[in-house]
Amino acid sequence: MQFSYYPGCSMDTTGITYKLSIEYICSKIGLVLHEIPDWNCCGATAAHSKNKMLALALPARNLAQAEEEGLDLDVAVPCASCYSRMKHTVVAARQDENMRRKLEEIIGMPYKAKADVLNFLEIFSRPEMKRACQEKMYRTLKGMKVACYYGCLTSRPVEVTGASSTENPMEMDEIVALTGAEPVEWDFKTECCGASHQVDAPKAARPLIERIIRNAKANKAQAIITACPLCNLNLDMREGEINKAKGTRYDLPVYQFTELLAVCMGAGAKDIGIHKHFFPAFDLLNEYLRKAGD
Amino acid sequence: MSVKRDENWEPQILAFCCNWCTYTGADLAGLNRMKYPENVRVVRVPCSSRVNPQFILRAFQKGCDGVLVCGCHPGDCHYATGNYFTRRRFMLMQRLLEYNGIDPKRFQARWISGSEAAKFRDTVTRVSQEIKELGPNKKFQEEWYSEGGAGNE
């Protein structure tokens, strides 16, 4: 299976474990990702809060480059925010021919809006992907209770994402279940993590993180699983801070769903950077792999 | 078609109104003493779907300058579905008339309920004005054929 690939700005830095685990899985199951040659930032929340045309044009340049490659592939996007921005552009260009032409003008390249934009949950939900992963997994995380956290932007707004459910999606739960881990029923799957407000409005935004972690914990999860570098960073980096500031004792490591898949395919901690997490993430995985007799 | 501008010319307008909605609305306009042009004359029919295309052709042939067909709002028909047939027949009829060179403004359909007296007044006033601007209809009339028919246009 092949896709054009738009990594996004965080994949080399704060999204490093996401990147490494995706690469590991690719090498195992023969998934081929063609990185868009000279991609640029998607504009994230910043662009669309200032300038609508810019918010549509920045992703358009990337999508147009993918088209220029001539591979005729859909574009895979790991980050939920990048995914949302790029999907907005595809939808806008397809719905409104004038807008598409306008975008071509702004980016100075042809853009036909042929390719679809897919997030990694959509990609791994495909039956053939699930089958391929299952064939390569020989370790199990049997019994590990996890809360799958989807965030806002893979599901909302539903006119753009076409998500099956905006309150209780199940795609990640089903993928993660392949590893033997047990996704718990919980209620904050699509609550907002605060995104960049964790930096620019920390006082207002920190409770968002705490609410998510608290609900996961209250519903007996041992870890939170994400599918976005920023969601992961926000939860991972702030959990310890919250414990320190409020005297709470949350103890949930935060993994990307691809990390669990990679570990079960045999990836070592170093291969995918388990130690790079802010909140200690090694021991829990280790414990469950051991329990399963590894 | 050349239009003779005669300031005193008054058009002849026929309005086929269904008994249950528009005719009642027209009565209510009277009860409320609303005013509208005298050149609109109402023919009462039980339902707008009673209006046979033949009636419309005859009206134009007899020198009528505009024809209105009015009934209950879609979904409100006293006979449940009659006005849906009216709507379909109207579309066909209007296209047929247009094909024959009759301005679509001369043949209009409107949905006016029994309580919409003001809408009745406004509708007939506007239609009357529009048709006044179009001038007399000559299509389908003896005179028009005797003067050479389409060849004259």
Next chain:
Amino acid sequence: MDRCLNNRENAKALAARIAKDAGVDLQDCYQCGKCSGGCPMAGDMDLMPRQIIQYMRLGLMGDVLRSKSIWLCAACHTCVDRCPHDINLPGLIEGARMEAKRRGMIGVKEVDKFTDIFLENVKMFGKNQEVVLEGLYNVTTGHLMQDMVNVPHMLKHKIVGPELNTTKQAAEVKELMLRAQAAENERKRGEQ
């Protein structure tokens, strides 16, 4: 403060313009409060999301433009997703924020600064540089020590480093941004 509701045509016209751009009919709202009830940021907002609509309807635009709420919205779209009338509240807030910015009324300076620096960053490098972003943000807002505790971990695990990862044709992106600005201005003029 007395809020006399008469003679607010100008403010109502502004509200109507913002609503039109967001595809919203302000009269759809019956103030049920489901938006505010589910808003993750409502705890720190001075105007509830529901109230923003009522203020706009009455032409009390000053209160809206001055509010912190329009800057605190995280654009998570939870409100519109649950709204019985499908009112695009994030769209209204976005419009109000742009208008407030144009008038220099900035309810939460940090939020505005962050987005400005973010976009400057993109203009300069084509891609966002997290180190540069965080550094400049701390310096310009005066929150010098914010998040510095996490830096050692990041350096140790090479999560961030001194090297920059830029778009090769960064100049192209910069030009794109200028053209987009022009297009945006033109779009706005078209509305008015």
Next chain:
Amino acid sequence: MSRIGVFVCHCGTNIAGTVDVARVAEAMKAEPGVVFATDYKYMCSEPGQQMVKDMIKEHKLDRIVICSCTPRMHENTFRKMLKDTDVNPYMLEIANIREQCSWVHTDKEKATEKAIALARMAVAKVGRDFPLFTSTIPIHKKALVIGGGIAGIQAALDIADAGYQVTLLEREPSIGGRMVMLDKTFPTLDCSACISTPKMVEVSAHPNIELRTSCELEDVSGYVGNFEVTIRQKARYVNHDICTGCGLCETKCPTKVISEFNQGMSERRAIYKSFAQAVPAKPVIDPDHCRKLQEGKCGVCQAVCPLKAINFEDKDTTFTDTYGAIIVSTGYQLIQWQDLYPEYGGGRFKDVISGLQFERLVNASGPTEGHILRPSDQTEPKDVVIVKCVGSRDPKKGKSYCSRACCMYAAKHAHQILEKIPDSNVYVFYMDVRTPGKGYEEFYDRTRKDGANYIRGRVAKIYKEGGRLICRGEDSLLGRQVTVEADLVILETAMVPADGIGEVVHKLGIAMDADGWVQEAHPKLRPVETQTAGVYLAGTCQGPKDIPDTVAQASAAAAKVCGLFSKSEMETSPMTSKVDQSKCCGCGHCEVCCPYKAITLVEIDDREGPKKIRRTVASVNSGLCQGCGCCAAACRTGAIDLLGFTNDQILREVDALCQ
């Protein structure tokens, strides 16, 4: 040659003030066929009518034109007047020179011209009038009531008490509907079962009522006074003629099934009575769950039945009967909120229940014997949240309408919790509190004084933490987000039409609105009638309503039926469609567009030259025809025409107006 008399009314100054009535009468004298024309101050008055009668005699008039107010006002008056004369009441036309002339114009000259044109139009039409005679149809004095809830029960009893035969049809094994599920009724708090079960028993014992449970409507044909109705009796597998309802079978049946009556909160057996006071008080077998019927094994009930009433070979049967009138009382059900509100858990939380579930919980004969225990762990809840408008007033996820009864039963639920559970706290999230009814606002006052906390805002999300349900919403009066931790959450969900209403409506040829409620003939003036004569409405099938309104409407529908049955025949309007079979080509266009299924295609014997042939032609059932004339406009050969508004007459009107 026709002898037409024209009478122009002054209506005081109403007409004469704007129209020169004498000139109108004068102008009419010149019209062909007119032998007499005059004007008079008030045509509708006694002397006015007498003058018409005198002139008919004096001038041997055979057709009358009256130029006066709208025909909607006095057409019937003048027709009645003609009954005493030699002129047929349908040889009358009215020119509307008041509402559509004198009242809407000010220019006397132009108004008079228009009045003359309108009078001329009437004269042209009346010249082509021919005598029409009303016919009568016999009325079969037996009523069918579809749906055995409180509406159907009330209507059936009222009609039966008036001395007419009634068949009460119910698709479930017992009558009683929703009302019998309820615990207490607002605002008086009397026990719902205590007031409805005696009525159920009365139905079963009434000599004029034939009770048909486990039955569905199969087919309807005919028309008012004479509906031919086919009813399907579903197989019950228990012979109710023999069964005494001893209940032994139920105790021995090994199969447990979720109880519909207790809203999924308890179990019943595969052979069961829906509830203790069911009427008829005899069990049926649920074939979907019976082991014997599904797998061929078991048969315990048959073995234990002392009277051998069990028959596994039972089959559906149909029977046909004739009814003069039909009342639709199919009722409502609650909206399936689980699919619509994932933010309220989407049904994942056992302790988020519907209002009807709460009714069963709080009912002494319910699954908990009247103790309010939450379903998940059977403990008594201390903090209860009530959420109103779930599915109502929500155009995106549910229905845009208000369900009308929820505000009141929410208050009742709050009251019952506070009364039954000491130290309990109740929080009611509301958007508006609507209490238009006798004693309703007082009941709401009382509930607040009982201690219910009313919070103005819609709950945005319900989530679970550590066994507690957390309801998050805004108190819009505070302008702040609030959360309430609850042990039990009650959702007051929207009423929607009962499943299967579409089929009933289709079979009866009546109409539904966009939400599926049955459409009444007129929202204000004909609220219990439908567009089809002889078919009436009662209760929530027409729209959400509470019990008092339902019962009132049921009695109103019954009164309509009794009114119809008080005569042995009814007059029908003669202004119906008529087919000239010699012109008809049998294309069937008219059949398709008739909203009343009044036109059928029939085969007739005919001749083509010397040859005998069979030919298909249209035929109108004048009992069903309502005289809309849609068929006449659809007819390509002009074979079908509408009496009273014939093609010829309307064309003459057009000609007269375009002179």
